Amino acid sequence: xxxxxxxxxxxxxxxxxxxxxxxxxxxxxxxxxxxxxxxxxxxxxxxxxxxxxxxxxxxxxxxxxxxxxxxxxxxxxxxxxxxxxxxxxxxxxxxxxxxxxxxxxxxxxxxxxxxxxxxxxxxxxxxxxxxxxxxxxxxxxxxxxxxxxxxxxxxxxxxxxxxxxxxxxxxxxxxxxxxxxxxx
Amino acid sequence: xxxxxxxxxxxxxxxxxxxxxxxxxxxxxxxxxxxxxxxxxxxxxxxxxxxxxxxxxxxxxxxxxxxxxxxxxxxxxxxxxxxxxxxxxxxxxxxxxxxxxxxxxxxxxxxxxxxxxxxxxxxxxxxxxxxxxxxxxxxxxxxxxxxxxxxxxxxxxxxxxxxxxxxxxxxxxxxxxxxxxxxxxxxxxxxxxxxxxxxxxxxxxxxxxxxxxxxxxxxxxxxxx
Numbered sequence: 001x002x003x004x005x006x007x008x009x010x011x012x013x014x015x016x017x018x019x020x021x022x023x024x025x026x027x028x029x030x031x032x033x034x035x036x037x038x039x040x041x042x043x044x045x046x047x048x049x050x051x052x053x054x055x056x057x058x059x060x061x062x063x064x065x066x067x068x069x070x071x072x073x074x075x076x077x078x079x080x081x082x083x084x085x086x087x088x089x090x091x092x093x094x095x096x097x098x099x100x101x102x103x104x105x106x107x108x109x110x111x112x113x114x115x116x117x118x119x120x121x122x123x124x125x126x127x128x129x130x131x132x133x134x135x136x137x138x139x140x141x142x143x144x145x146x147x148x149x150x151x152x153x154x155x156x157x158x159x160x161x162x163x164x165x166x167x168x169x170x171x172x173x174x175x176x177x178x179x180x181x182x183x184x
Numbered sequence: 185x186x187x188x189x190x191x192x193x194x195x196x197x198x199x200x201x202x203x204x205x206x207x208x209x210x211x212x213x214x215x216x217x218x219x220x221x222x223x224x225x226x227x228x229x230x231x232x233x234x235x236x237x238x239x240x241x242x243x244x245x246x247x248x249x250x251x252x253x254x255x256x257x258x259x260x261x262x263x264x265x266x267x268x269x270x271x272x273x274x275x276x277x278x279x280x281x282x283x284x285x286x287x288x289x290x291x292x293x294x295x296x297x298x299x300x301x302x303x304x305x306x307x308x309x310x311x312x313x314x315x316x317x318x319x320x321x322x323x324x325x326x327x328x329x330x331x332x333x334x335x336x337x338x339x340x341x342x343x344x345x346x347x348x349x350x351x352x353x354x355x356x357x358x359x360x361x362x363x364x365x366x367x368x369x370x371x372x373x374x375x376x377x378x379x380x381x382x383x384x385x386x387x388x389x390x391x392x393x394x395x396x397x398x399x400x401x402x403x404x405x406x407x408x409x
Contacts, residue, residue: 019401021349023262030254035246042247052253061310065228067385067400068312073231078238079242083310085241095216095273125239146205147237153207171207172198179197182236 007032011076012069030059036077037084044088044150054091058084089150132180141176142167155183200229204237263378264407300324301377304334305384306405312386313339313402318361320382322407324374329382333363345387347397349404350373351379360391380407 011032017025037058042051061083069079106116132140138160145151157167190198202208203216220226241319301322307313316336322329331346338344344363347355348371358369374380385392386399 014403019356021401023352024328030257034253035248036242036244037264038247038249039244040241043244052249054250055253056256056260058262062307063257063261064308064401064404065310073228075234075238077242078235079239081241082234086206086310093206125243128236128239143205147240150206170204172190175198175201176194179201179236181196 008076011080015062015066015069015076015079018063019069026059026063029062033062033077033080034059037080040081040084041088043148044085044092051088054088055084058087060159061087085147085150092150093152114163127182131178134181135174136170139170142171143174143178146171196226197229200226201233204230204233213346261404261406262381263408283402301407303382303405303407305405306384307336307384307402311402312400313344314382316363317346317401318363318384320405322371322382324377327371327373329358329369329371331361331367331369333365336363338363339386341389342399343387343389343391344384344399344402345391347383349381349383350374351376354396355383357392357395360387374407377408378406381405382407 011029014025014029018029034055038051038055041054041058042048043061045051045054058080062080065083069076072079074082132143135143142156142160145156151159153164153168153171156171157164160167162170199216203213209249216226220230301320301324303320303322305316305318305320307316309315313336317334319332319334320329321332329348340362344361346358346361346369348358349355350372356372358371359367361367381404383397383404384402385397386402387397388399392398
């Protein structure tokens with residue numbers, strides 16, 4: 001592969017080759033991304049064995065769905081992270097009780113791909129953090145808890161020691177403020 | 185439950201974000217998914233939320249997986265290597281010959297023919313055609329494969345095509361599946377069952393116009409694994 005291709009193009013190329021059932025590309029993709037994705041599943045599940053089992057499921061999904069990658073309009077890492085996060089949260093929610101199949105988000109073809117998606121994908125951590133910093137601390141903590149640790153409204157309300165409806169209202173307003181800040 | 189002080193647009197944004205964060209109940213999420221199918225702009229909101237949050241995940245300290253994880257992935261997708269399998273029927277055959285012809289009476293006929301393989305192609309909830317299950321009865325010796333559709337329907341205006349993949353060769357089409365009844369297909373002679381995979385893909389009506397899969401692979405199953 002061309003030495004000068006950036007990491008994003010390299011991952012896109014690997015996913016395209018995985019779609020063509022190229023096992024070497026699949027292994028290269030795994031090597032390049034599995035440690036990042038294990039960090040995601042581990043953070044949500046907080047159990048090494050479960051996180052690694054979930055990681056297996058994630059890459060089986062990647063192999064089986066690589067051909068759809070282009071139609072969903074994600075950057076490669078966002079696509080992989082979304083699969084990892086959804087699979088881990090699905091598992092987390094199944095621990096005590098059944099949950100929604102949140103993978104369905106990735107099965108809907110995006111009507112106007114790419115430009116907007118690429119811009120959104122390129123939004124870097126600094127901008128996100130700056131926007132988190134504009135929120136009251138308890139709200140940004142709630143948003144991070146929901147995204148990174150897969151916490152439910154009930155978990156978040158318990159942790160912050162507020163009624164569930166209060167948490168719900170905090171978090172929703174936090175989301176709207178966050179989007180306004182990021183779209184500025 | 186709507187917030188009275190959010191505008192309709194903000195309410196849509198909030199719902200999409202709650203869906204992304206996994207904060208909806210099962211019922212709310214399935215209603216949202218139905219809405220998303222009817223209104224693809226909702227899918228755009230979902231995608232944008234995933235993209236906005238992704239940098240948090242990217243910033244996590246990487247954690248290397250144990251080597252066994254990759255082995256398990258390969259095993260589950262491509263089957264276990266030959267050496268890892270038990271003695272199987274070949275060993276029984278060898279035993280029968282070693283004990284002389286008379287030993288054959290201890291084995292009924294099926295033990296002396298390679299077993300047929302019972303497989304299932306199942307699409308994931310994540311798949312573009314979720315909830316599809318097609319059972320496969322692969323009779324290596326007869327070079328036949330019998331399909332038995334168990335669940336699911338073909339995508340609207342599309343067909344589901346069955347493929348066999350041998351080692352690293354390009355997929356060969358076995359034909360378009362009928363999802364309402366069993367069908368029988370001729371398959372190539374199988375030399376090494378550990379290198380054979382069956383797969384289904386989403387194709388235009390009548391099947392792939394190019395002879396190789398043009399749509400997404402919906403499910404794949406190794407012959408032995």
